[in-house]
Amino acid sequence: MSETAMPPESGLFSVGAPIADTKAPPGPIGERWDVRRFNARLVNPANRRRLSVIVIGTGLAGGSAAATLGEGGYRVEVFCFQDTPRRAHSIAAQGGINAAKNYRNDGDSVMRLFYDTVKGGDFRARESNVHRLAQVSVDIIDQCVAQGVPFAREYGGLLDNRSFGGVQVSRTFYARGQTGQQLLLGAYQALERQVAAGTVRVHARHEMLDLIVVDGRARGVVVRNLVTGEVSAQFADAVVLATGGYGNAFYLSTNAVGCNATAIWRAHRRGALFANPCFTQIHPTCIPVSGEHQSKLTLMSESLRNDGRIWVPKLAGDGRAPADIPERERDYFLERRYPAFGNLVPRDVASRAAKNVCDEGRGVGPGGLGVYLDFADAIARLGRPVIAERYGNLFDMYRQITSEDPYRAPMRIYPAVHYTMGGLWVDYDLQSTIPGLFVIGEANFSDHGANRLGASALMQGLADGYFVLPSTLAHYLAAGPYPSVDETHPATRETLAAVRERITRLLAVGGRRTVDSFHKELGTILWDHCGMERTREGLTQAIAAVRALREEFWRDVTVPGSGEELNQSLERAGRVADFLELGELMCIDALHRDESCGCHFRAEHQTPDGEALRDDEHFAYVAAWEHTGGPPVLHKEQLAYEYVELKARSYK
Amino acid sequence: MNITLRIWRQPGPGRPGHMVTHRVDDISPDMSFLEVLDVLNQRLTAAGEDPVAFDSDCREGICGMCGLVINGIAHGPQASVTTCQLHMRSFADGDVIDVEPWRAGPFPVLKDLVVDRSALDRIIQAGGYISIPTGSAPEAHSILVPKDDAEDAFDAATCIGCGACVAACPNGSAALFLGAKITHLGLLPQGQPERDSRALAMIARHDAEGFGGCSQIGECTAVCPKDIQLEVISRCHRDVVTALFHHGEQQEGPPEDQTGGNLASGPAGD
C-alpha cells in the first residue's frame, strides 16, 4: 500500500546517497558519550586564546555555549538580532526542564528519560543523541542551581518537581511559570561575566545574513548591523548556529515576532543538509485567535494540564455557557480516549484530539475553534491559593489577553504552532554537513524525532550549550587555528556581494504589497495544508501555492526606506523571503513522508480509531535535504533502534 | 474604535525629532497596542511612507524588548503590564494618545521609538552573576534554600530588564533594576561569597553609566510590569553600606574612592 517515497520522477525531488556515518561511537549506549569525550582531542589552555568561535543567537543553547567557551578561554564573538542577549525567545518558555534526578524516587532513571523521549518522538530520533541528552540532564540542574536560578522549592528547602505530558514520573524542575526566563537569565549572567572577563564580545542588533565557506569549511558569517545597516564579514575558526526554530514560517505561532529561519536557511543554501523540515509541533494549550489583526499567539503552559481538565460539550453546536452545561453533558475527551494518560497525553495527540472535536462542531468560543481547560475541580480540591501559586502568572496572562477570569470560568484553548523538531542535520558531535559549522538547540534536528515532549526543549538547549558542544567543538578546534581568511578572499567577496545584491533587490522591487501580507498568506497555506493534518492532495496544492506566492513576492513586494539605516521592513522582508523558500521544502518533506508519525499526521495513514499509523519499514529514517537550486536531493539517515523496541506508540 | 496617535518620530541617533499625528480607524478593543502600531505601519507602507520603528519581540510580556511611554506613563495606563500586553480596551473611542520612547540620558534614541538600553547589560557585567564556571557545580540538593527565600529571590528575579523604571524615575535612576538583581542573588546561599563585591561593583557601574540617584519616590515601582517592590532598593542600599563597612574593616578606614554611590544622593549631575 505504501511506496518508499514519492516517485522522484514527479520532479519534486531526487534521492541521493544515504548518510552512512553519524560519528556516534560504537559500543554500549551508556558508554558512548564517555568514549567520545575520551577520544576527542583537547586544546592546550595556552592555545585557546588563538582560537576563535562565532556564536549566532543567545538563547539557552547559544548563551550557555558562548559563556562556557569563554570560560574555556576561547575568543568568542556573539551576535543576536535583539537589543540584548537576554531577550532571546527561550525566555518565554514557561513550564519546566526535565532531568533524570529521580529525587521523587518514583522509578525515574537516565534510561527511562531516554526511553520516554524516543517513544514520545514516535521513533524518529537518533538513540545515541537522546541517551546522551538524558545523561547530561542531571548536570544541568546542578549548574543552574549553583548559578542562582530560583527553582521552586518545598518547605524543607529541597527542589520541587512536577510531571508533564507523555510521562508517568515527576521529573520536571520549574520556576513558577517562568522557567525559561530564569534559566536564560542564568546563562545570560554567565555570558555577561565572560564579557567582563574579555573572552566574549556581544554584538547585539546584528543579524546573520550568510555563511562564509572557505575550502569547504565554515569560516565566518556576513552580518548586518541593524542600527546602521552596515554589512560586514566576520571570521573565526568555527561557527555555531543557535538561532532557534522556524515556527514563524506559519506567521501565527507562539514564537517571538522576530524569530526567523534566515541563519539556518542561508547555511542550508551553502551546503548544510536540512533534516525533517515537516516536523513542526502544534502545541495543544494556546489562547485561541481573536481576530484578523493578531500578530502572535500565546502559549498557556502544558503544566496546566496537570490540574486542568479538558472538555467540550457532548452536543455539537451547544451554545450554552460552560457553567450551564451539566457534568453528564460534557465530554472529557482526552480522559475518555486515553484513560492511562488522560489530560497528560503528548502534545501531538492532545492537539489532534482537540482538532477532531472542533471538526465535529463541538468546539467552543468564537468560530468554534477552542476547547475548555477547566480548573473548577482542582480549585475545589486544592483551594485557590495552591492553584494561584502554581499557575498565578499564567492565569493573569490569560485574563490580560482575553479579559476573562480563569478562576471563575474555564479557559478556552486551541492548538498553535510552537516548536520545530526539524532543523539542520547534525552528527553526534552536533556538526552539520559543513565542517566547522555546528548547530545547537532548536536549530538542529537531533533529539526530539517527530514530536517533542514537554520540558525537553530547555533540557536540550542547555545540554547542547553547556556540556555537549564545548567538548565536541574543542575536538574540531584542536586541529586549528585554520589558515587566516579576510575580506579579500574570493569566498568572502562573493558572499558579501551576494548579501548586498539581495538587499538591493528587495528594496528595488517597488511593488504594492507589504511584507506582512505575504507572510500572512504563506502562514495560511502552511497551516491549512502542512499543519495538524496533511494529505497528498493538500500538500501538492500547497507546493504550487507557495511557489506562486514566492514569485509574486519578488514581483510585487514593497519595502520602504533604505539599507543604510534602521529599517525593520527590510529585516522582515529578508526573513519572509527565506520562509517562502523553506515553506516549499516543508511541504515537499511532508508529501514525501507517506506515513503518519508524531506531529506529522497524514490523513491517508490512520488506524480505525484515528491514531497515527507509522510505516517503519519504509520511513524509519531521517530525511536530510540537500539544496541544489532546483529540486532538492533527499539523503536518508537510517534509524536503528537497539535499546528501545520499535512499536506502535500507545497512551491508551 | 477610532483613535489618534501622536507619535515621536526621529530619523536617527542624535537627530532632531518631533511628534507626528497619525489617525488609526477601525480598530478592535481586543487588539494589543502594538498591533495597532502594526496596522498603522501597514497603512503607512502601502501609502509609500516610512513606518514607525518600535521594538518588540515576545509580545507576551516576558522578553522586556517593548517599551513605550504612552500618555506620559511608561508601559501605558494599566498597572503591571508591558506595552505589548496593553490592549485597546484600556482606551476609549476617539482618544488622542501620545506615544514616546523611553527618555533617559543613558538610553539614547536610535530611531523613532527605539532606544539603546545596553547600559543595563553593562551593570550586569559588573557583577550581576554568581561565578560558577560550567561543570564546577555541586549536586543540586547539596544546597538547601528555605522556601520563603526562594520565593522572594524569584520575585526579584522576574525583572525583565525593560528599563521602564528608568524612564519613569524623575532622577533617571536604574535603582529598581539594580536592586532587583542584588536582591535576587543576595537572598540565595549561592550568592553570598560575592555579595559585597557585587554590590560595590554594580553600583559603581550604575553611576558611571550616568543613571541618577534614588531619592525614594516610587514612580519606578508604579510602572514596573513585574511589580518589583521598592524594598529591593533598600536591600541594595543595605548591601552597599555593609560592603563598604567590610571593606573599611579590611582597609582600616573607608577608602577614598568608594562612596555609597548615587543611589542615595539624588539626581545625577548633567
Ligand code: SF4
Ligand atoms: S525593575 Fe521593572 S521596570 Fe525596571 S527593568 Fe526590571 S522589570 Fe523593567
Ligand code: SF4
Ligand atoms: S524610588 Fe528611586 S529609582 Fe524609583 S522613581 Fe523614585 S527616585 Fe527613581
Ligand code: FES
Ligand atoms: S515584546 Fe516582549 S515584553 Fe513586550
